[in-house]
Amino acid sequence: VTRFERICFPVIAAILISLLLPPIASLLGMLMLGNLFRESGVMDRLSDTAQNSLCNIVTIFLATGTGMTMSADKFLTAQTLEIIFLGLVAFIFGTAGGVIFGKIMCRASGWKINPLIGSAGVSAVPMAARVSQVVGMKAKPGNYLLMHAMGPNVAGVIGTAVAAGTMLAMLK
Incomplete structure (x- = not known):
């Protein structure tokens, strides 16, 4: 797979699936944005942060927020x-x-x-x-x-x- 194809895939997939299923546009958009960060090769720090520390922080906040609202x-x-x-x-x-x-x-x-x-x-x-x-x-x-x-x-x-x-x- 060429570099061009790896960069075009997240953009095209996000647009097409968002047009077909608007309720999941934000979820799929974020997934494809992460792929675009990684595949572009020019956002190494941002890609590393999104894959590691930011993912862990968001998971902790989601678990804490969900846990606090549950009895x-x-x-x-x-x-x-x-x-x-x-x-x-x-x-x-x-x-x-x-x-x-x-x-x-x-x-x-x-x-x-x-x-x-x-x-x-x-x-x-x-x-x-x-x-x-x-x-x-x-x-x-x-x-x-x-x-x-x-x-x-x-x-x-x-x-x-x-x-x-x-x-x-x-x-x-």
């Missing part, structure tokens, strides 16, 4: 446990489906694609890709899958954002 009688309900359980089931089926389709791609490509990259298709960035890397290294020590697994991992994030935007648009 046990409102949070620990059957509905909350049901949502957590459904999320767990979604991750299980997402990972299993990714591995199954990874195996299909592996056979279709003449055994050139490692089926483990399919397990990284869930939107748990970057943990799912790291798990694929670790499992692949255990099976074959010279196997380096991290960068190959990040493709479906980021695609899972974009797919999740698009699915959420579609659901929001249908609910309104």
